[in-house]
Amino acid sequence: MTDRPCILVPIRVLDGESIPDGVPELLANAYVVLLGYHVVPDQTATGQAKMQFEERANARLDKYESILRDAGATVERRLVFTHDGQKTLDRISDEHDCLAVLVPNGTRPPEEVLVAVRGTAGVSRIAEAVAGLFSSTDVAVTLYHVTETNETDDDIETFLNGVRDRMTELGMDASAVDTRTDTEQKRLGAIATAAEEYDALVMGESDPSLTTFVFGMPAEQIADRFHGPVFVVQREASESS
Structure with missing residues (x-):
């Protein structure tokens, strides 16, 4: 049995985002960093927004934290008011040494998970995340590889x-x-099409970047085509440099 993988779950806590159906079951074996964040307009001080909205945001985080804990997850929560959501997400992920970030779209209780793999970079971390999340469950995992022209059978x-x-x-x-x-x-x-047959997708950060999934760019990529939950396994610092 592996140690619980640390998974960052970012929620735009005042913008209608929540913990969708199926996500608590996906995270039952995880150490979840539950990040509630709210992007504040540049002309508004983050401290001012915190004083105005902190109580409401924390009430929502209380509910989401309880849902995750009831499913079995270990949960640590953060609440951040920020001018830059992308930088906040990257900073919190680095601070907690998160193995992956989850784009928490809804799904049924997970039965089958697609794991997209390529090359050797990051594969060990993908294996660590998948085993940590699903080794003690009945979830079936499919390793999915889109072949390249120079690869032999x-x-x-x-x-x-x-x-x-x-x-x-x-x-x-x-x-x-x-x-x-x-x-x-x-x-x-190809990954987006294949993922439609599964309850969740796991893939490396470079396919595309973590922020591409979380902030929805570019529109034609996987985050917009596959509407289930996506675990984006982050590269180690040495791989990112």
């Missing part, structure tokens, strides 16, 4: 078997991990 098999072996070392049952490949060259579109 042996290369692909070796790569996917290596990822599966790493997950089993971390506690996953090998029988719960399947593999799937696609030759579609438009990789992000």
Whole structure:
């Protein structure tokens, strides 16, 4: 059994966002950093907004924290009033050394999760996140790889078997991990299409960036095409530099 993976769950707490159905079950084995944040106009002081809205924001966070704890998660919460949501999210993630951020879209209680993998960078952290979240559950995991023109069948098999072996070392049952490949060259579109058959998606930060998912840019990418929850596993600092 792995240690609980640290997952950042950002909620625009005063803008109608909440914890959707299915998300508490996804996070039952996680250490959740529940970030309630509100982006304040540049002309408004963050301290002023805090005095005006803190009580209402905390009341909502109380409810969301209770929902996550009741599902089994360990929860630490933060409330931030900020002029820059992107910088706040990155800062909180760094401060807590979060393994992944969750875009908390709704889903049914999870049964099948798609895990998009490529190359070797970040794969160990993806395996750590998946095993930590799902090794003690009945969730079935599918490793999904969009092949590149210079890859042979042996290369692909070796790569996917290596990822599966790493997950089993971390506690996953090998029988719960399947593999799937696609030759579609438009990789992000292929992932978005494949993800529609699953309850949640796990992928690396570079596919595209964490902030692309959270803030909805660009519009044609996965965050807009797949409306289920997305775990974006962050790269280590050495990989990001």
